[in-house]
Amino acid sequence: MTYETQAVAKPYFIAAIGLFVAQVLFGLILGMQYVVGDFLFPEIPFNVARMVHTNLLIVWLLFGFMGASYFLVPEEAERELHSPKLAMILFWTFLIAGALTIIGYLFVPYAGLAKMTGNEFLPTMGREFLEQPSITKIGIVIVALGFVYNITMTVLAGRKTVVNVVLITGLVGLAVMFLFSFVNPDNLVLDKYYWWWVVHLWVEGVWELILGSILAYVLIKTTGVDREVVEKWLYVIIAMALITGIIGTGHHYFWIGTPGYWLWLGSIFSALEPIPFFLMTIFAFNMVNQRRRDHPNKAAVLWAMGTGVMAFLGAGVWGFMHTLAPVNYFTHGTQITAAHGHMAFYGAYAMIVMCIISYAMPIMRGRVANGRRAQVVEMWSFWLMTVAMVFITLFLTAAGVLQVWLQRYSDSPQPFMVVQDQIALFYWMREGAGVVFMIGLMLYLISFWVKEPEPVGATA
Amino acid sequence: MAEFFNKTMARNIYFGGSVFFVLLFLALTFDTHRQLPQTDNRGEITEQTSLGKRVWEENNCIGCHTLLGEGAYFAPELGNVYERYGRSTEAIKAFIKSRPEGGIPGRRSMPQFNLSDEELEALAQFLKYVNGIDTGDWPPNIQG
Ligand code: HEM
Ligand code: HEM
Ligand SMILES: [Fe+2]
Numbered sequence: 001m002t003y004e005t006q007a008v009a010k011p012y013f014i015a016a017i018g019l020f021v022a023q024v025l026f027g028l029i030l031g032m033q034y035v036v037g038d039f040l041f042p043e044i045p046f047n048v049a050r051m052v053h054t055n056l057l058i059v060w061l062l063f064g065f066m067g068a069s070y071f072l073v074p075e076e077a078e079r080e081l082h083s084p085k086l087a088m089i090l091f092w093t094f095l096i097a098g099a100l101t102i103i104g105y106l107f108v109p110y111a112g113l114a115k116m117t118g119n120e121f122l123p124t125m126g127r128e129f130l131e132q133p134s135i136t137k138i139g140i141v142i143v144a145l146g147f148v149y150n151i152t153m154t155v156l157a158g159r160k161t162v163v164n165v166v167l168i169t170g171l172v173g174l175a176v177m178f179l180f181s182f183v184n185p186d187n188l189v190l191d192k193y194y195w196w197w198v199v200h201l202w203v204e205g206v207w208e209l210i211l212g213s214i215l216a217y218v219l220i221k222t223t224g225v226d227r228e229v230v231e232k233w234l235y236v237i238i239a240m241a242l243i244t245g246i247i248g249t250g251h252h253y254f255w256i257g258t259p260g261y262w263l264w265l266g267s268i269f270s271a272l273e274p275i276p277f278f279l280m281t282i283f284a285f286n287m288v289n290q291r292r293r294d295h296p297n298k299a300a301v302l303w304a305m306g307t308g309v310m311a312f313l314g315a316g317v318w319g320f321m322h323t324l325a326p327v328n329y330f331t332h333g334t335q336i337t338a339a340h341g342h343m344a345f346y347g348a349y350a351m352i353v354m355c356i357i358s359y360a361m362p363i364m365r366g367r368v369a370n371g372r373r374a375q376v377v378e379m380w381s382f383w384l385m386t387v388a389m390v391f392i393t394l395f396l397t398a399a400g401v402l403q404v405w406l407q408r409y410s411d412s413p414q415p416f417m418v419v420q421d422q423i424a425l426f427y428w429m430r431e432g433a434g435v436v437f438m439i440g441l442m443l444y445l446i447s448f449w450v451k452e453p454e455p456v457g458a459t460a
Numbered sequence: 461m462a463e464f465f466n467k468t469m470a471r472n473i474y475f476g477g478s479v480f481f482v483l484l485f486l487a488l489t490f491d492t493h494r495q496l497p498q499t500d501n502r503g504e505i506t507e508q509t510s511l512g513k514r515v516w517e518e519n520n521c522i523g524c525h526t527l528l529g530e531g532a533y534f535a536p537e538l539g540n541v542y543e544r545y546g547r548s549t550e551a552i553k554a555f556i557k558s559r560p561e562g563g564i565p566g567r568r569s570m571p572q573f574n575l576s577d578e579e580l581e582a583l584a585q586f587l588k589y590v591n592g593i594d595t596g597d598w599p600p601n602i603q604g
Contacts, residue, residue, distance in 0.1 A: 034534065037568035042561065045571050046534050047523020111573070114518040126517025128531050184517075186510040188590055189500040192530065193492070228467060235470035243477040246485045255598035256528050259495045263596070265488070329598060333529030333537065413603045416536040417568070 001363050003074040005081035010364050011091055012067030013357045017445070019060035019098075020350070024438055026053040031431040035424050044106070051105050051131045057345065058129065059098045064353030065174075065210055066090075066147055069167060071360045072217045073151050077158030082150050090146050097139045101132055123184055127195055130181045137181055144175040162231040163220070166238060167213035173206030189257040196252045203344070204248060204273060204315075208241040211311070211352050215280065218304050218359050223291035233283045241276040248273045251323045255332055263325040270323045274316030277348075284308035297362065297369035299378040303355035306386060310347025318343055318393065330408050335400035335423075343393040346385075354382075354444075361448070371452035378447040384440025391433035399426035499594035512586025515579045524570065526604075528595060534568060537604030542591035544602050549584035556580060 001007065029049045032039045040049075074081045081087060104113045110126070117133035119125045124134045132140070148171055155164050180197040216234045220227060250266025284305045295301060318340040322331040331337065358378065362370045369375070406419045496502070516522075521538070522531040528539040545551040556573070557580065563569030575583065 033568070036566070038563045038565055041563040041569050042571055045524075046568070047520045047532065050523050050532055050534075051520070110520040111518045119518060120514075123514060123517065126520050126522060128522050131520060131523070186505060186513055187496075187500060187502055188513065188528075189496060189593060191513075192528065193489075232465075232467040232470045235467065235474045239470065239474035239477050242474070243481055246478075246481040247488075249485070252530075253492075255595045256530075257496070257500045257593040257595055259492055259499070260596065262492075330600060332598065333526040333531070333533060335533060338533055407603050408600045413601045415603050420568070 003080050005084045005087075006071050006074050006360075007364055008081065008084050008087040008091070009067040009071035009360060011088075012063050012070065013361060015091070015095055016060045016063035016067060016353060017357070019056050019063065021441060021445070023053055023056035023060060024434075024441055026050075026056065028431070028434050028438060029053075031427065031434050034427045035431065048105055048110070052102055054129055055105075055131060056102065059094075061349050061353060063094070064349075064357070065171070065214075068210075068214050068353070068356040068360075069147075069151050069171065071356065071364075072214070073154050073164055073167065074158075076161045076164045076217070077155050079154065079158035082153035082157070086146055086150050090143050090150075093139065094143045097136055097143075101136045104133065105131070122182070124182055127184070127191070129199055130195070134182075137178075141175070141178065144171075144178065148172055148175055161227075162234060163213045163217050166209050166216075166234060170206045170209030170213065173209065174202065177201045177206060192256045193253070193258065196249055200249045200252055201246070203348070204245040205242065207349065208245065208276060209238050211307075211348055212237045212241070212276075212280065214352050214356050215284065215304060215307065218300060218355055219284065219287040221359065222295040222297060222301050222304065223287045224293040224295075225287045225290050229290075230287065233279070233287075237276050237279045237283065240272075240279060244269050244272040244275060251325075251328065254325050254328055267323065267325045271320060273323070274312065274320050277312040277316040281308035281312045295369070297359060297375070299370070299375045299382070300355060300359035302379055302382055303351060303358050306382060307347060307351035307355055310343065310351055310386060310389070312347075313390075314340065314343030314345070314347035314393070318397075330404045331400065334403050334408075335396045336404070337400075339393045339396035339400055342396065343389060346389045351386075370447075371450075373452055374447050374450035377443055377450050381440045381444035381447060384443060385437055386440075388433045388437035388440055392430050392437065395426045395430040395433060399423045399430070402426070501589060501592040501594070504589040504592055506585070508582050509586045509589040511579070512582035512584070512589075515575065515583045516586055519573050519575075527590065528593070529598065535570065537599060538587060539590050539593075539595070540599060540602065540604050542588045544604065549581070549588055552584045552587060553580045556583065 026049050029040065029044065030046065030053055033041075033046045033049065070081060070087055104116075108116065110131075113133060114120075114125050117135050119134060122134040124137055125131060130137075148168070151171065152168060155168060177198055180194045183191075183194040185191055212234050216230050219225065220230050247265055248270035250262040251270035253262035253266055285308065288301060288305060322328050322336050322340065362368065370378070402423045403419055406414050406422060407416060521527075524532050524535040526533060526537045526539070529537065541552060542549070545555070556575065559570045559572040561572045563571075
């Protein structure tokens, strides 16, 4: 570790991994409820388990992004973090607020939670992914502001690399777009219109800047390729991300009461959205092929290439599959959407966080890379989780195709619940793949404790 | 990438491209606002539908259902449930009201929310208003 204050990243990464485990646990509960309808009912109804699942996902990814920033920004800026104390205060604030919110979901009926937290005064609750009580949302904004301040002060006082500037742009964008979660008009069309400014403009906009810059940083460090080359790639990637992704928001404005021209704009621009993801794949493989050194951390390089491939598959390929309006007309809000959502979130954002953890954690624990054994276990976990996610996606896609056929396309469309019964087999298989995913995740945890028979590698 | 294409050019495309498309997006948003009155069924928005939307949100119906295709995929689409239930708010209310506390054994179950009559009526009116939004003929058929 070059700068002492980089170490504040460690608790962030630990929290991220812990919450990831909980997220997947709730995923398995949801998967079970899909096939055994009354599983845990009425103690944990599906909607409650779902909010826990998706909100934990967002929160652990945010912990991951923050940890990544605290680790890489000082090193890039060549100075200590502006205030490690603030970073720790924000860590505990975020963790406690997050935990309280999840406990609220699980132990208080949602309507009661809305009452307790005064939703009537600033109604923002009850929309997908934005279920948090308004007070939690305000807390998130405060944490984000403090975090961005801390990072920005660090960069302003130090070296302003492209990686740092792009990362900060992404983080500021993340905070700014989140403000639209407070926009909740009584007009449902407008509500939905601005809801997507948070959801779409996050994952297909500003988060791509964060993804790109973390990937660029890890590739610079592990391959030793010239910074100029990496920075050029990074600019091209984020240029394509924003050029396609902003108007690409239109692929959510097909069927919600918005004007017809969005059918064209949304289809055309979002059809181009795979480009930045494709570039990321090429970027990762090219840099590794042109490497000037063989970094001992093979696992981190694997994650870097893996995130390139899986983000392209999940976001690019599975996104493209249902993004043209004539296709989306039939697939909108089906298991196809769920299939895409899973692989895209895993491939792009879960994997990039595990990539930076894989690179940074050994360094924070006083070594350049983990020993061979620990890396082998970590790579096994990589493959188990990734292959399991591929199968989850394939099973959900199969379920989705059948659902579209039976419920929307055939001459005698059948009711939703009747169709769900007929495709239960695929939900069972998805749950099976989910169990394999969990095993992979457990292996990932174990890899942090694997001891080597004899000391290996250099010291940091 | 080729030598003639350097970092400065890449950066300029990024800056120029982003600024251009942000502005275009804002312009389109402005135009969408202008055109929405023709499609968004705002004529039917009343204090009652607004209360209905609040009840909808504060019971997290979106956590199981889709509404105009967005939400969760565990339970039926509700954007057109008014149509599916024979354009009867009474039928919708009756369904919501009659959910058993303990669920239906073995079947995906909807909770009993114990809503007041006022809330129930508001919720049903909200679903009726949503049904009236011009969604470009989506969903493809009555089953949602
Ligand atoms: C890493 C990037 C991405 C992530 C994390 C992601 C995630 C998601 C998620 C979670 C949803 C469901 C939203 C909901 O609950 O309603 C969704 C919907 C959608 N995504 Fe993506 N996505 C990404 C990139 C893309 C790309 C590049 C495309 C197009 C090429 C795309 C096309 C779509 C479409 C068309 C929908 C709407 C599906 C529907 O109509 O039900 N996505 N995405
Ligand atoms: C491994 C076992 C997992 C299982 C069984 C599982 C299951 C589920 C289920 C049943 C839903 C609700 C779908 C619905 O609304 O009907 C869901 C939603 C979601 N899960 Fe998972 N999940 C798992 C892991 C993950 C992982 C690892 C990620 C991301 C890294 C993830 C991301 C999401 C997202 C983004 C949604 C919302 C999707 C949408 O709105 O389209 N899940 N999951
Ligand atoms: Fe999108």
